[in-house]
Amino acid sequence: ARCLVQSAQEKTVQKREVIIELITRIMLYRFTELKREEVLHMLGLTTEELKRTRFYQEVYAEGRQEGLQQGLQQGEAAVVLRQLRRRFGSLPNDFEEGIRRLSPDQIEALAEALLDFTDLEEVAAWLNRSA
Structure with missing residues (x-):
């Protein structure tokens, strides 16, 4: 070689x-x-x-795209968690972990659904349905 x-x-x-x-x-x-x-x-x-090389540039672009998507997902999860904390106060650790594991589409759906939640039990039920 x-x-x-x-x-x-x-x-x-x-x-x-x-x-x-x-x-x-x-x-x-x-x-x-x-x-x-x-x-x-x-x-x-x-x-x-x-x-x-094109190979390096393709791999670099893929890694960068994945990093951007992961960063966006983490940011969206952080916003949803902040909104839930503001509305309901302290959250159980398993809620936070569950929300951080959600897909981007699920986080978006949760962001919309949280406007209708009246207590943490509804949040728990939503998370159980989405898991």
């Missing part, structure tokens, strides 16, 4: 990128237990060269 990468360095920029992309994909799929730095060392590549 290292020899292929070195020979790719002599090619045109476009061919070099395609060859490095292919070799990097093969190495990362073949050696799933290795860290990125170990694969880079094996190939004799720099982090900057890896970052230019």
Whole structure:
């Protein structure tokens, strides 16, 4: 693999990128237990060269999207918990844990339903139905 990468360095920029992309994909799929730095060392590549590959950019974009969705879900759960605390005071720990485990759609539904709740028993019933 290292020899292929070195020979790719002599090619045109476009061919070099395609060859490095292919070799990097093969190495990362073949050696799933290795860290990125170990694969880079094996190939004799720099982090900057890896970052230019489409594979890296796709993985980075997927991770970023997942992180954004997770952050949004946590934020929505925090808002719902604040609203419930303001309305009913202190909440049992299992309520908070249950709300934090809800999907984004369930959190949205809970946010609407909490406007109609008159006591914590209704919240508990809603959580039991949604679990």
